[in-house]
Amino acid sequence: MVDLPKTIKQWQMVQPTAKNKETGEVTPGKLEMAEIPVPELKEGEVLVQIAGCGVCHTDLGYFYDMVPTVSKPPLALGHEIAGTVVAGDPAWIGKEVIIPAVMPCRKCELCKTGRGNRCLAQKMPGNSIGVYGGFASHIPVPTIDLCEVKNRGSYALEQLAVIADAVTTPYQAAKRADLQPGDNVIVIGATGGVGVYMAQTAKALGAKTVIGIARNEEKLKRALDYGCDHVISTVDKTNKDVVGDFKAFCKSKGLSGTGWKIFEVTGSKPGQGLALDLLSFVGKLILVGFGMAKNEYMFSKLMAFDAEVIGTWGCLPEYYPIVLDMVLSKKIVIDPFVEVRPMSTIAATFDEIHKAGSPAKRVVLTPDFK
Numbered sequence: 627m628v629d630l631p632k633t634i635k636q637w638q639m640v641q642p643t644a645k646n647k648e649t650g651e652v653t654p655g656k657l658e659m660a661e662i663p664v665p666e667l668k669e670g671e672v673l674v675q676i677a678g679c680g681v682c683h684t685d686l687g688y689f690y691d692m693v694p695t696v697s698k699p700p701l702a703l704g705h706e707i708a709g710t711v712v713a714g715d716p717a718w719i720g721k722e723v724i725i726p727a728v729m730p731c732r733k734c735e736l737c738k739t740g741r742g743n744r745c746l747a748q749k750m751p752g753n754s755i756g757v758y759g760g761f762a763s764h765i766p767v768p769t770i771d772l773c774e775v776k777n778r779g780s781y782a783l784e785q786l787a788v789i790a791d792a793v794t795t796p797y798q799a800a801k802r803a804d805l806q807p808g809d810n811v812i813v814i815g816a817t818g819g820v821g822v823y824m825a826q827t828a829k830a831l832g833a834k835t836v837i838g839i840a841r842n843e844e845k846l847k848r849a850l851d852y853g854c855d856h857v858i859s860t861v862d863k864t865n866k867d868v869v870g871d872f873k874a875f876c877k878s879k880g881l882s883g884t885g886w887k888i889f890e891v892t893g894s895k896p897g898q899g900l901a902l903d904l905l906s907f908v909g910k911l912i913l914v915g916f917g918m919a920k921n922e923y924m925f926s927k928l929m930a931f932d933a934e935v936i937g938t939w940g941c942l943p944e945y946y947p948i949v950l951d952m953v954l955s956k957k958i959v960i961d962p963f964v965e966v967r968p969m970s971t972i973a974a975t976f977d978e979i980h981k982a983g984s985p986a987k988r989v990v991l992t993p994d995f996k
């Protein structure tokens with residue numbers, strides 16, 4: 627049965643990394659264990675006992691890079707959560723759930739017109755629902771957006787936490803691109819934390835050809851087993867070289883060079899620059915990754931190409947059951963890309979991922995509070 631907690635235990639970001647503008651002196655961020663009361667649950671809310679919460683680059687942005695959270699610290703970070711309902715609406719108690727990373731308001735213009743994934747009043751655990759986040763023992767959330775996990779087979783519930791963000795974002799991106807069976811797809815950053823799922827999602831949705839582009843040769847080789855039909859390494863190549871490789875591949879396979887849907891997942895300047903160079907006639911470029919860099923581009927090319935550049939943000943909660951199904955039916959494989967660790971390693975894990983830039987696997991932290 628379920629345990630009702632007396633308190634909620636959290637790893638709180640007491641203070642993010644701070645930099646003195648005048649002296650340039652850096653004060654390291656601080657994570658501390660804290661115990662807070664269980665809040666009174668409102669109508670339509672439940673308390674979820676957290677099985678695991680994935681560490682996302684967004685969390686590191688808040689902790690290291692001075693990206694502000696909507697709710698001011700101290701708060702628990704973490705928005706990639708799976709767990710079990712332990713209190714609130716009796717209809718939900720005992721159910722295993724995935725909590726969507728962004729929960730739309732369902733009242734605004736965007737929500738009413740099917741664009742709720744970019745609702746401006748959306749709530750995100752570990753950012754905009756007060757002190758509550760995923761790096762904790764429990765979290766109160768509305769039931770309306772919860773994705774029930776009915777039969778998770780051989781997966782541990784905590785592994786499925788990655789569906790809350792890393793696996794669903796590519797699905798939304800594919801929808802934005804109007805990805806259809808038979809489409810030809812390029813994934814730039816195909817070996818990264820989101821890229822591995824972008825390639826698999828595209829293939830699972832029926833893409834004819836998926837080309838993965840990245841730097842790491844070993845991971846690129848692995849990508850051939852997970853969604854990619856062909857891979858191109860960018861190491862020691864100019865964009866022109868990569869475009870040349872792409873064209874040579876198309877020619878060798880008798881594929882058209884037009885109408886490719888390019889998913890740029892890195893958010894980096896070189897990744898976005900390459901995506902723009904690969905974009906061609908009636909093609910679509912979908913920006914899935916975020917970065918602060920700028921690229922120069924002759925915009926008139928879009929006109930001449932009759933091409934599109936599209937942004938995509940988060941994922942509608944209504945798509946979560948579809949993505950969960952794709953994972954449980956192994957159309958999208960997650961276990962080689964997920965590593966589970968105790969939550970008490972949070973500070974060391976943050977540091978490690980921050981320094982590594984691109985970790986080998988997505989780390990999911992499981993609560994181990996005493």
Ligand SMILES: [Zn+2]
Nearest residue numbers: 682683684791
């Ligand atoms: Zn995230």
Ligand SMILES: [Zn+2]
Nearest residue numbers: 731734737745
């Ligand atoms: Zn809304």
